[in-house]
Amino acid sequence: xxxxxxxxxxxxxxxxxxxxxxxxxxxxxxxxxxxxxxxxxxxxxxxxxxxxxxxxxxxxxxxxxxxxxxxxxxxxxxxxxxxxxxxxxxxxxxxxxxxxxxxxxxxxxxxxxxxxxxxxxxxxxxxxxxxxxxxxxxxxxxxxxxxxxxxxxxxxxxxxxxxxxxxxxxxxxxxxxxxxxxxxxxxxxxxxxxxxxxxxxxxxxxxxxxxxxxxxxxxxxxxxxxxxxxxxxxxxxxxxxxxxxxxxxxxxxxxxxxxxxxxxxxxxxxxxxxxxxxxxxxxxxxxxxxxxxxxxxxxx
Amino acid sequence: xxxxxxxxxxxxxxxxxxxxxxxxxxxxxxxxxxxxxxxxxxxxxxxxxxxxxxxxxxxxxxxxxxxxxxxxxxxxxxxxxxxxxxxxxxxxxxxxxxxxxxxxxxxxxxxxxxxxxxxxxxxxxxxxxxxxxxxxxxxxxxxxxxxxxxxxxxxxxxxxxxxxxxxxxxxxxxxxxxxxxxxxxxxxxxxxxxxxxxxxxxxxxxxxxxxxxxxxxxxxxxxxxxxxxxxxxxxxxxxxxxxxxxxxxxxxxxxxxxxxxxxxxxxxxxxxxxxxxxxxxxxxxxxxxxxxxxxxxxxxxxxxxxxxxxxxxxxxxxxxxxxxxxxxxxxxxxxxx
Numbered sequence: 001x002x003x004x005x006x007x008x009x010x011x012x013x014x015x016x017x018x019x020x021x022x023x024x025x026x027x028x029x030x031x032x033x034x035x036x037x038x039x040x041x042x043x044x045x046x047x048x049x050x051x052x053x054x055x056x057x058x059x060x061x062x063x064x065x066x067x068x069x070x071x072x073x074x075x076x077x078x079x080x081x082x083x084x085x086x087x088x089x090x091x092x093x094x095x096x097x098x099x100x101x102x103x104x105x106x107x108x109x110x111x112x113x114x115x116x117x118x119x120x121x122x123x124x125x126x127x128x129x130x131x132x133x134x135x136x137x138x139x140x141x142x143x144x145x146x147x148x149x150x151x152x153x154x155x156x157x158x159x160x161x162x163x164x165x166x167x168x169x170x171x172x173x174x175x176x177x178x179x180x181x182x183x184x185x186x187x188x189x190x191x192x193x194x195x196x197x198x199x200x201x202x203x204x205x206x207x208x209x210x211x212x213x214x215x216x217x218x219x220x221x222x223x224x225x226x227x228x229x230x231x232x233x234x235x236x237x238x239x240x241x242x243x244x245x246x247x248x249x250x251x252x253x254x255x256x257x258x259x260x261x262x263x264x265x266x267x268x269x270x271x272x273x274x275x276x277x278x279x280x281x282x283x284x285x286x287x288x289x290x291x292x293x294x295x296x297x298x299x300x
Numbered sequence: 301x302x303x304x305x306x307x308x309x310x311x312x313x314x315x316x317x318x319x320x321x322x323x324x325x326x327x328x329x330x331x332x333x334x335x336x337x338x339x340x341x342x343x344x345x346x347x348x349x350x351x352x353x354x355x356x357x358x359x360x361x362x363x364x365x366x367x368x369x370x371x372x373x374x375x376x377x378x379x380x381x382x383x384x385x386x387x388x389x390x391x392x393x394x395x396x397x398x399x400x401x402x403x404x405x406x407x408x409x410x411x412x413x414x415x416x417x418x419x420x421x422x423x424x425x426x427x428x429x430x431x432x433x434x435x436x437x438x439x440x441x442x443x444x445x446x447x448x449x450x451x452x453x454x455x456x457x458x459x460x461x462x463x464x465x466x467x468x469x470x471x472x473x474x475x476x477x478x479x480x481x482x483x484x485x486x487x488x489x490x491x492x493x494x495x496x497x498x499x500x501x502x503x504x505x506x507x508x509x510x511x512x513x514x515x516x517x518x519x520x521x522x523x524x525x526x527x528x529x530x531x532x533x534x535x536x537x538x539x540x541x542x543x544x545x546x547x548x549x550x551x552x553x554x555x556x557x558x559x560x561x562x563x564x565x566x567x568x569x570x571x572x573x574x575x576x577x578x579x580x581x582x583x584x585x586x587x588x589x590x591x592x593x594x595x596x597x598x599x600x601x602x603x604x605x606x607x608x609x610x611x612x613x614x615x616x617x618x619x620x621x622x623x624x625x626x627x628x629x630x631x632x633x634x635x636x637x
Contacts, residue, residue: 031533033432041429045443048505051458052450052470058461067467069476113352126346132354139357143615145562145588145607146368147364149371149601153363153378161329170360173353204345233451235565236588240596250453257457257572267457268574275454282449286442293506294513 013092031284059268079269088257095252102167102248109172110227111220119212120179123194142177145236152240166241177223184219222292223287232278249274372605384602391606399622404590414496420552422504427511435501444505450566459498460572479502485571488583495566495584507552514548558615564588587611622625
């Protein structure tokens with residue numbers, strides 16, 4: 001597009017703020033919910049939350065107490081003792097620190113690399129652009145599980161077993177992220193804005209940092225949240241690449257149950273401790289995460 | 301621009317925005333700028349910007365993926381970075397004669413069906429409910445996404461407690477209504493149902509939100525027309541909502557099926573002790589778990605790689621079937637018009 005800006009108001013960052021991520025409220029044709037709908041929705045919400053709630057109850061009672069009739073339905077202070085015992089059985093503190101480090105590194109890397117690639121695919125014309133983009137989409141079909149055998153041999157050869165880079169590096173990009181950023185930027189980033197930057201003599205990098213990044217921020221936030229969540233919960237590769245000595249949260253709680261006499265209450269308390277950070281994030285950013293999943297999910 | 305902004309279409313749909321802006325702009329060229337930055341068309345930096353993705357993907361996904369095929373042709377241990385002894389297709393012949401493989405394949409299929417079908421049906425119904433005007437809409441949606449935010453490890457450990465033989469609340473509830481206690485972990489069907497319940501719990505809310513997003517982009521006129529024809533709510537759901545969601549449904553079916561074929565964490569942790577056998581009689585050992593057992597318990601990576609490739613071929617088969625199904629659908633619809 002070669003149109004040149006005339007009215008400066010159009011080039012203000014406000015253009016980018018009209019984000020395609022923002023959805024309109026459900027259209028008026030959807031009827032009001034009746035009592036049956038409310039009952040079913042509340043029931044589903046209860047089923048969604050009950051197992052996590054029950055973990056707090058089971059984490060604060062002995063086997064005998066939990067088997068009583070009727071069973072206890074409230075947690076109590078024993079939960080904290082059991083959390084402390086879980087921390088003795090597995091290095092939960094280290095695990096949470098490791099998970100924060102790993103998930104943050106993966107999030108920063110994924111968001112940066114996906115925004116770079118998404119911008120290039122959306123706005124830069126270079127030979128093979130289309131072919132490369134379909135390659136990216138095609139890579140979503142390669143299941144990660146099928147790569148783990150050589151991957152493990154590689155990290156074993158590099159002496160990276162039990163080291164955090166072994167779980168960070170392979171997860172540093174995401175095909176979904178590239179596609180997501182590309183879709184966002186091709187609509188949210190007006191060509192005129194880029195052209196204006198070019199007329200001012202800005203280099204491609206300068207354009208990326210001063211023009212593209214501010215416009216991309218809402219989508220980067222959504223991708224960041226989803227990436228962090230996925231990275232925190234990643235199980236398959238960490239359980240292969242790490243050991244109980246230097247675990248992420250998932251590896252640590254998976255090992256809580258492998259003792260000779262697994263103590264159910266302690267396992268529940270430890271599981272809860274490892275899940276709490278992501279639930280806290282969810283309580284604060286739940287609305288944005290819901291919006292992100294709904295906006296990223298729909299294919300044209 | 302206002303048009304694109306107000307439309308309920310999402311990300312992938314709103315391609316009109318940039319074009320609309322271009323038309324708004326008067327085509328008056330200013331005096332030539334003294335110094336211009338690089339042209340955005342024919343920009344060699346494009347390669348530089350997409351390079352990190354392809355380098356990381358190539359090194360840590362594509363290369364290992366292809367190398368898995370090479371290893372599957374070898375008798376190799378975990379330490380054999382150079383590949384072990386070449387044995388041709390022996391591993392594949394051994395796999396086809398391996399009872400554990402057929403058992404794992406059967407378990408993967410039954411657990412997959414038990415997990416995927418109810419999950420997607422429930423998600424569809426739930427999306428329909430959430431589509432009504434609800435008070436506290438965001439609150440409910442967030443609660444329903446909580447299971448998705450819970451990790452596989454955490455969810456499985458909690459559900460193993462719920463399904464516990466002696467102290468599980470589910471057995472307590474069964475007894476309270478006069479039914480017998482069930483040894484969930486020991487039985488074939490009971491353990492597979494329990495594992496399917498974990499998967500269903502984790503993914504129903506997520507799929508419901510995907511369906512809901514697609515439902516919100518169905519044009520209201522379709523419903524108005526149906527209403528004028530006197531169609532009930534239920535008939536509207538059957539004849540307007542479901543057909544409009546068909547591409548989304550096909551997409552979720554493929555994604556859930558691929559996930560089901562790779563099921564690993566739930567069966568690994570369901571007994572609570574991280575055993576790779578999938579129960580004392582392998583009653584819930586899946587292909588993913590079998591691969592892990594072959595590679596990391598038996599240290600036979602040649603066989604593990606063979607199982608991995610068998611899984612990949614099954615996934616390809618599923619994608620192929622879905623593509624055919626999608627094509628038949630669209631062709632049939634084309635005939636009707």
